[in-house]
Amino acid sequence: MELPEPIIYNIKPTKLIPNSPKPLIHYKGCFLRDGKVDPVLAYDTFKSNGWDPQWVTRYGSHQRSHYHGQAHEVMAVLSGPGAIRWGVADLDDDSDKHTYGGANEEGSLHMQANVGDVFVIPAGITHKNYNPYTASTRDATCLTGDAHYIESEDPRKLVGELPLIEFTMIGAYPTGSTWTWEEGGDHVGRYESVWNIPNPVRDPVRGDQGGINKLWRYNGRESNI
Structure with missing residues (x-):
């Protein structure tokens, strides 16, 4: 597989979400064969780079905004498209309001998630994965x-x-890590504990050839956002 170049997004903390001084990394066009994603190739690539695939999920029309405070994550789009909103907390319990009605903090990053997209997500960056194109609720x-x-x-x-x-996406985490589900406000006053989760040894897509090895350099004293 030809190694794609990373696209990076710097997502700053909010009042309720730690996000991260390390950038969100986006790779396009990964694991494609004849225009479709080969899920076994995605699985094998993550495993070979020290990331354990732990789920394949099909998304409905809603999801709560959340982040992982104890582990980094990688997600690859196997079928789609779908949508992801990054960087902010939900501000209402009504799923229609917080997904489609703007009941969230300001400053979010929205993107369409297309087949072959891979997102390498530092611990703390909040995300909401949902399918606005489905009739299912x-x-x-x-x-x-x-x-x-x-x-x-x-x-x-x-x-x-x-x-x-x-x-549908597949998700993986660095070998030996345990992920938890956090929402807005869970780490207020202690964002540093999330930012200091150790970096994995290898990038889940590029291995030793760049990716997190070059882009995730936050060491608790300086930030690139």
Whole structure:
């Protein structure tokens, strides 16, 4: 696979969300074969670079904005398109209002998530993954178990056999890390504890050839945002 060049987004903290001094990294056109994503290639690439795939999820029309305060994350779009909103907290419990009605902090980054997109997400950057193009109002559905590991004797084979329709992504985390779900306000007053989560050894897409090795240099004393 030809290694794509990264696109970076610097997302500053808000009153409720730590976000990160490390940039969100976006790779386009990954894992494509004949115009479609090869999910096994995505799985193998992440594994070979020290990131464990733990879920494949199909997204519905809503999701709560959240972040991971104890682990970095990588997500790859297997089918789509869908939508992702980055960087801000929800300000209302009504799912229609916080997803479509603007009931969120100001300063969000919105983007369409297309097939072959990969997002390398530092701990603390909030995201909302949803499908505005579906008629379904269902919540996200994990296709592989409880989303903390792929429930199969052969996870690689299962990933290759899943039906990929609508907006589906695969997610992985650095080997040995444990992810948690946090929402706005959970780390107010202690953002540094999220920013100082150690960097993985290898970039999930480019391995030793750039990516986080060059772009994630925050050391607790200086910031690139």
